[in-house]
Amino acid sequence: MKVVSIVGPSQAGKTTLAEALATLEGAKPRKHVLFGETAVTRFAFMGEDWALLEAPGGADHLPQLGPMLAASDAVVLCVPAETEAAVLCAPYLRLVEAAALPTFIFINKIDIAQDRTSEIVAALQAFCPHGIVLRQIPIRKDGHVIGAVDLISERAWEYHDHARSSLMELPESIRDREAEARAELLEHLADFDEALLTELIEDQAPMTDEVYEVSTKVLQHHDLLPALLGSASHGNGMMRLMKSLRHEVPDVAETRARIGALAVGALADTVKHLGKTVLIRALAEGVAPGAKLCGAAVGSIVDVDGKTQLGALKPGEIGLTVKTDHLSLSGPLYTAEGIVPNPDWMAAHAANHRLILEPENERDETRLAAALPKLLEIDPGLSLGTDPATGKTVLGTQGPLHLRRVLEKLEADFGLKLATAPLVAALCETITGTAQKQYRHRKQSGGAGQFADVVIEVSPLGRGEGFRFTETVKGGAVPRNYIPSVEAGAREALAAGPKGHPVVDLAVNLSDGKHHAVDSSDHAFRTAGKMALREAMAEIGTVVxxxxxxxxxxxxxxxxxxxxxxxxxxxxxxxxxxxxxxxxxxxxxxxxxxxxxxxxxxxxxxxxxxxxxxxxxxxxxxxxxx
Ligand SMILES: Nc1nc2c(ncn2[C@@H]2O[C@H](COP(=O)(O)OP(=O)(O)OP(=O)(O)O)[C@@H](O)[C@H]2O)c(=O)[nH]1
Ligand SMILES: [Mg+2]
Structure with a gap:
């Protein structure tokens, strides 16, 4: 089985494209939708097994692409046929570049294209260090695209709605443009192939098969990104794209070499009553129910229909794990014993949409604390933290849509109704001047009394210096063993200044004091230290x-x-x-x-x-x- 991810900006036509490719041979494809509308579609094409992985576009879904791409042999970047959309494709180009995955560009919506194909490619090229080369150019009539020419075979195809394209004669009007585009493609390819270069220099026409061979090689090495075109919603260009995938997508051995794992967790979900399910792809022999993966045994493995039990997965095959709670998408490159660390390109963007999360019902605190880590295991775009000011849970998501998806999931699958509150940046305060303060703590209540007397000098420190405590006590006015208590008391006073915020950037020097042989204690000196600093701060004044x-x-x-x-x-x-x-x-x-x-x-x-x-x-x- 070969696995291909379809990625691209929102509304580019990825879902339509997956559907069109999967139904080329008429049979009903098997599709399984997981958390956040990521989907896997299984189908057969020319006697071979295929799976397409697909997630919605937009920044909210970007972190989900890491595991998906790691599990894929190649990627199709689906881009709308307009130059304005190129910048929206930039995050995806960046990702496939960093992952060095074999990448096809599919220029979709050619039926409504206003811009020239070469201009669309040029706009995309601004975000891609490797060459993007057109494999096809559109044939236009009266301003509409009616077909496409393959630049390798030089055959022209006329589009028909939801039907196979038919061969047509290469229109006279496009011959020059075709020759120019083909020459450009060959020049690009020749950069990576000596024999082809020699032929071009010697003005020999290269054989079609040879050009296909070089194209496959440069795709697989991620030297060039071929661009094909069509219209997913009209079913145009689908056969061409699928045949290119069939001929050129490397098989699982290449993916195994690139990823270095036994299996990859590509997509995941939690299902009510069933628990966690992870779509895994086997990259080598040895992935089976009961076999060790990531340090523990795999439960059962079912097909994407969610029902049919599968046995051992052959290298390349996919299945949904059930009762295999230890698998996580945060480290999805599984070996038998553990994981291969995620490569850098898989790192998700910081989850900067951060809010305080609270159960509407206080009794649900514990259940929320149990549910959140489970979500983190199926969603690489989430982060969890604690608000230092309130101690409450802080949930980081990729954006409002992502947050909504997570809240819906927590309610539907975990029965948790939650409220969110904005996160307030923690403020501090510090003093603006110096003061000397004497404080005597004395209490006479029944038995042993309490006595401590301290003199402190308080002064500001530079930003970021925190707190410094020194002492210059002479002649044992404050006995040595009580000095740490004075410091501890001063530190207690730092918890909240006169304006109620933690206090930073100040120095305290204990210069003098008095003690009593019977009534002095650690406790008494601690209290004196705390009160002395409190009064000093109130006297000096603080700023926030x-x-x-x-x-x-x-x-x-x-x-x-x-x-x-x-x-x-x-x-x-x-x-x-x-x-x-x-x-x-x-x-x-x-x-x-x-x-x-x-x-x-x-x-x-x-x-x-x-x-x-x-x-x-x-x-x-x-x-x-x-
Ligand atoms: N004109 C035209 N419309 C298309 C084509 N392909 C898809 N569409 C339309 O574009 C819209 C978006 O298509 P989808 O397939 O849902 O796009 P998507 O990339 O999956 O979008 P997200 O999942 O939101 O990221 C739909 O209304 C499709 O019918 C095409 O080739 N031509
Ligand atoms: Mg979609």
Whole structure:
């Protein structure tokens, strides 16, 4: 069996394309939809088994593509036939580049294309360091695409709605364009093949079979990305694409060599009453019910119909695991004993849409705490944390749609009704001047009394220095063994300053004090230390500090210039931007932003970059809040 992922922006026609390819031979394909509308479709084509994996487009679904691509022999990047849409394809081009997967570009919706195919390819090329080469060009009549010419076989095909294309004569009007496009394709191919290069230099016409062979080689090495075209909804170009896949997609041995695992978990879900199910793909012998995978035995394996029990999976085959709770999509490259660590390209974008999550019914706390880690195992785009201020659960998702999907799942499968609340950036406070403070703690109540007297000097420290405690006590005024208690008391006072926030960046020096041979104790000196600092802080006065994050935004270069006003508008400070050496057509834009602005940054960035940009934020420093 060969497995191919279909990826691309939202509404590009991926689901339509999967359906059209799977029904080419008329039989009803078997489709199984998992969490978040990711789908697997199984079908036969020319006597061979195929599976297509597909997830909806958009940033919310991007993290799901990592495991899917790892399980695939090749990928079809489905792009709408308009130059404007190229930037929406940039995140996908970036991913297939980083994964170095054999990649076909399918230019869909050719029936309503306004832009020239060569311009669409040029727009995509801005985001792809490897050459994108047209394998076909459209044949137009009265402004409509009526068919396509294959540049390798030089055969012209006339489209028919939902029926096979028929051979037609190459129209006179397109001959020059065809020759030019073919020459361009051959030149690109010759860059990777000596024999073909020699033939071109010597002006010999290469054999069709030889050109196909070189095309297959460059696809499999990810040297070039071939572009085909058609219309999924009209069933045009489907046979050509499927035949290219059949001839050129490498088999599972190549995928095994690339991934280095025994099996890959591609998609996953939790099903009410049944528990977790993971769509696994065997890359080698030895994946079977009862056999060890990822350190424990596989339960049962069923077909994508969800019912038919399967035995051992042959290399390349897929199945849904049942009663195999230990498999997770966060580390989906399974060996018999454990996992192969995820390669870098599989890392999901930071889950920057973060909210506090609370059960509507307080009694559900424990069930929520049990359910969330289960979701993390089937959804690589989620993150979990704790709000330091309130101790409440913080759920990070890829965006509002993703969050909705997760909340729906928690309600439907786990019976949990949840409320969300915004996450408030944690503030601190610090002092603005110095003071000396003497404090005497004394209590006489019945038995043993309490006595401690301290003199402290309080002074501000630089931002980020935290807390420093020193002592310059002379002549045992405060006995040595009580000094740590004074420090402990001072630290207690830092928990909340006069304005109610944790206090940072100040120094306390214990300079003097008094003790009593009987009534002094650790407790008494601790209380004195705490009270002395409290009073000193109240006397000096404090200012509120807000956290400032360093933000690195990964953005298609076309949008980078527009980010400066956006960042400034959110009280951020632009540090600059430059080309990302790791991704063609992308910039890294750096800024300092109040952490309180990050939710708004997430929102505005989505709008300003049509959902293509992502960012990572780390706490950089605290600064005075005005
Ligand atoms: N004109 C035209 N419309 C198409 C073509 N292929 C798909 N569509 C339409 O485009 C819309 C989106 O198609 P889908 O297949 O749902 O797109 P998708 O890529 O799966 O979208 P998401 O799952 O939301 O990411 C549907 O209304 C399709 O009927 C095509 O070749 N030509
Ligand atoms: Mg879809």
């Amino acid at each position: 500090l807000q956290p400032v994050s360093k933000v690195v935004i990964s953005v298609p270069s076309t949008y980078a210039g527009g980010l400066s006003p956006l960042v400034s508008g959110l009280k951020g400070q632009v540090l600059g931007f430059s080309a990302d050496p790791a991704a063609k057509g992308w910039d890294l834009f750096e800024a300092l932003m109040p952490a309180a602005s990050l939710p708004e940054l997430f929102q505005s960035l989505g709008g300003a970059t049509r959902g293509t940009a992502s960012f990572a934020a780390t706490l950089d420093h605290y600064e005075e809040q005005y």
